[in-house]
Amino acid sequence: MKNQPQIDFSTVLASAVHDMKNSLCMLIQSIDHLSLSASKHSPEDAEDLAHLHYEASRLNTNLLQLLSLYRAEKHQLPLTIEEHYIVDIVEELIAKNEVYIKNREIKVEINVDEDLAWYLDMDLIGNLLNDIFINALRYSNEKIIISGYEENGKLHIKLEDNGQGYPESMLDLVDMPMQQLDLNAGRTGLGLFFARLISSAHENKGERGEIRLENGGELGGSVFKLILP
Amino acid sequence: MNALNRYVDKSFLIIDDFAEFRSSLKNILISIGANDIDIAVNADSGLEQYQQKHHDVVLCDYNLGDDSKDGQQLLEELNYREILRKDSIFIMVTAENSMEMVMGAIEYSPDDYLTKPFTKQTLRTRLDRVYQKKTALNSVLTELNKQKHESAVNECNELIKARSKYTVTCLRIKGDCMLRLGLYTKAKKIYDTVLQQREIIWALMGRGKSWLGLGQYELAISDFDKIININHSAVSAYDLKAEAFIALGEKQKALETLDQACKISPKSISRFRLHGDLSVDLTQFDKALISYKKVLSLGKNSVVLKEEDQLHYFNALIKSLATATGSQQTKLTAEFNQNLLQQKKLNKENQQFLICLNLIKATYCIEVDKEAELAQTVSDIAIQLTKMSDSIRGFLRDQLIHSKSHYPQIIESSKSISDFCVSNSVNENKALNILWANEQFIKGLKAEQKKQNLEAIKIISEAYQAADFNLTIALKLMTLIIQEFEAGAPADKYMQLFEHSVRTVKNLDPADQRFTLFRKHLKSIKTILAR
CATH class of the missing domain: 3.30.565.10 (Histidine kinase-like ATPase, C-terminal domain)
Structure with a gap:
């Protein structure tokens, strides 16, 4: 394995996380859209969707944290104060x-x-x-x-x-x-x-x-x- | 007014290259009550649509695809072309991975950023907030829309006196206006007030620019360094730091600074131009060649390319070619011949440019010892120059100066060429005396402070002769001359000096605050000449 190029796993992970966030973005917006119509017709569906929304935002927050941590490690976490x-x-x-x-x-x-x-x-x-x-x-x-x-x-x-x-x-x-x-x-x-x-x-x-x-x-x-x- | 009604009669513009995001954003907007929503798929179409309708709210994605300007470039263009109304709301939508680049752009920040994904609630709270702010600042923004920076400052002062919630924003706007008016001491005072509290990037940037304007280059560099330390991708801080180093005559350090800036943001033509010029000055021709090539490829099919860009490329190519060996030399020679031929074909109508191409060819003949061909080319040039009907253009003058400084035999071997140079006052580059010029400049500022305007012009024009590349000096000189004209000096008195300074300042990036002052001076001189 000596001549294998070194893969920086954290970089691979960060770019995967980025892709995931894009999908998640679409997912959350669809849930938002659905809950708008569901709230009028079916309260049970609305409750399920609220939960779905909650879990999806948690996932999003986690991914955001991961990316920030990755940047911090690479010294690329610029603050905008x-x-x-x-x-x-x-x-x-x-x-x-x-x-x-x-x-x-x-x-x-x-x-x-x-x-x-x-x-x-x-x-x-x-x-x-x-x-x-x-x-x-x-x-x-x-x-x-x-x-x-x-x-x-x-x-x-x-x-x-x-x-x-x-x-x-x-x-x-x-x-x-x-x-x-x-x-x-x-x-x-x-x-x-x-x-x-x-x-x-x-x-x-x-x-x-x-x-x-x-x-x-x-x-x-x-x-x-x-x-x- | 409730939030749902607020957006009913507002016009929106979405700029995004992804169809899915466009439609989902549109849905969100509809759900917060928007009716009037336009859509653009790239920066150019966004610019065109905004120019026609001046939408109340623009939601622009940062990343608009490889073939388009990015959102930040669009925002800058809207600003410096004075298309963007200050009361329009511009929100930049970013993906997580582009945040860093976005934050690197300190100038012309949008009214807010939204990071994908966002919910309709987030969008609405952000919009509400910006809307409130714009409403509160309305009196200031109206003056800014009219480019009346003095009155904008007055309006800011009113709001600050009334203890507005947006006092810090008012200070920021005030500082920016002072920079645009060229009032650097006043600008610095404002930024100092903010910086006493905390090191904020925009205030450091503003103070750095004030130092530049006051000719205090070391102090400017120290502020730009602080910015870079906080945010490594603050690319404009690198550019200005390089400018300060050049003003101090530290070209190597300037080049190193620009190296970093080019790496962070590889899209700016003017930065690569400067990088190439510095590399030539430091006799790093291979590096220069790479930069000039980049200029040509970035400017391909656009109007921003100038004749000089092509000529600089050829000059650097010949130098690299002359020092290269073996297969590298063969490769560069082929590149040279092919491009020279192509340029001749493309510019058949451009008489003066064709002369330059022949000057280039003569240079090449000297470097590779082709004597017969050299003699032929020189006599071609002589004929072309005698036939020339128009007055000499800047790029031809520069190319002749280049020949005269580095390959004097081209000029000296033909009487018609050397006569042409004499009658058009083509002179070798003057020896510069940068540090002396900087000292003179400070003396000149002191004279100006004491209202000794004529003395100030005298001293600063001496400084300018000794460092005629220096933007700070050239711009100050223009300001003083305009003041003299307006006080009644005869129009022809300083005209030549004024024209020279224009040549130094004309390549200034329109996104730079100093451009406002430069443009104002050009307008004034037109009025003065017309009277």
């Missing part, structure tokens, strides 16, 4: 998952000041929060609070739900050095890995962003915190 209103990001988060939220009758409370703006990469932070939000949607018992505020010159975005909370093993993950994270431990590993990578890529005047996991909070479930300098 611009000023954004936090309320816009939260609204978009909800719009993205509107079908599922309505279908499961989840109440989402938003505590974000209209004027709160911050410098961040909207797409990457949007993806990061979406992954956390999707999990909250799944594990909560019909209630989620999203809050955003400034504290000590840093932006805090907090997602709380009233579910069971994070298992002990996950709470430890956040403090572990990146290299020791065991990605075989299940899908949550990838999501958190991504969240840590993206948050710490946000840097200002020598300080980096971070994430924190807790249990309890106002709703007694899991609490996810994103802190950006």
Whole structure:
């Protein structure tokens, strides 16, 4: 096998992922289209489609994370830092998952000041929060609070739900050095890995962003915190 | 007004080369209430349709196929040709793998990006948001549509005073206007304010450009480096960094910078032109040949190619051919003969270009020692020059200068050729004194600040003589001359100097803010000549 050309597996994988995303894109748009007509005729179909939509967006989020991780490894993860209103990001988060939220009758409370703006990469932070939000949607018992505020010159975005909370093993993950994270431990590993990578890529005047996991909070479930300098 | 009604009376334009995406996007638009939806399958048709109807919303895919301009190039063209109305909404739709390229384009960013796949809810929230922003900025955008940058700045100030939600956007627009007006000190101040808070790419870019305009090339380079450090594909930062290096006389570093830019974005003709010219200056002829070939192939079938491009290619080809050996030399010789013949056929009507081709042939004869053929070619050139009826064009002058500088025997061996050169003042390239010119320029700016306009013109024109390739110096000189004319100086006084500076600036990329100033000066000079 010595003379075989070296195949860079991650590059092959990345281009395959890209293809998959294109198909998924068509799939999601078709589901959207179908649910529009289904919502008028058949509530059961609408529910199935909402679920289908949810799973497809999860898949999409995972693929996005994979691609971002690949870029980060190849040092090709450019951040586009611009000023954004936090309320816009939260609204978009909800719009993205509107079908599922309505279908499961989840109440989402938003505590974000209209004027709160911050410098961040909207797409990457949007993806990061979406992954956390999707999990909250799944594990909560019909209630989620999203809050955003400034504290000590840093932006805090907090997602709380009233579910069971994070298992002990996950709470430890956040403090572990990146290299020791065991990605075989299940899908949550990838999501958190991504969240840590993206948050710490946000840097200002020598300080980096971070994430924190807790249990309890106002709703007694899991609490996810994103802190950006 | 609710969101469903909002889009009923708006016109939409979808530009995408994929039929499936077009129809699915169209469905999404219909579902958010749109009625009036046009479709284009490539950049050219998109441009044509927009030009006729000026749609309220354009949704353009970044990747429009190999044979078309990409979405970013379309956006740039719409901008610098002043077709795009500032109140139109332009949204770039990207696939995940093109994000990096898209983000590399800092100039002319679209109003928003949407990454595939997106849901109708996402599209609607994004559209709503941009719509609100455009509505809030309406007073500014109206002035920008009229190209009134001073009034746009005033409108921005009003909004900033009223603590608008879009203050940062106003600062960005203000900075851009200042650059377009050539007010670099003011522009720098605005960018400094933003940068005090945080290192934002567009503000770094703006400050770098301000430094360029102020002749502070090292400081400009340091800002461009910061941008490249944040975003490796910010290709315009590489271009400007190369320009700054050239202004400092550091050609090797400029070439290395352009090497990187050409790798990142291999579609720009003007970049390859410059890359070729620099390679020639550094006697790297093989490299120059590759670049000029690229220019010719990129510009194939388009109007952007100039006679110079073909001539530069031949000049580099001869140099490479002369130093090559064995089969490589045979190959290049065949290429040379074939192309020379072809160009003669294609340009039968272009008298002056045919003379250039003969000058090229003479050069070739010298390099490969074909004396008999050389004598014949030189006498052909002499006859052609005496028959020439029109006044001499730029490319012929350049080719004659090239011969005179590197192959003087062509000129000297014929009295009619050397007479022609004398009567048309074809002179060898002057020796440049770049660093001295830069010092003079700074002195000139100081004189300008003290309102000593005549003194400033004197000093800066000296600087220009010593570095007549320098865009910053040439543009400043034009500005000062226009001011003098407008203050009543007789039209012929600085006209020659003005014409020279035009020659330096004329190849400026229309996407560059300085182009606005250049164009304004050309308009002013027309008015001045007409009075």
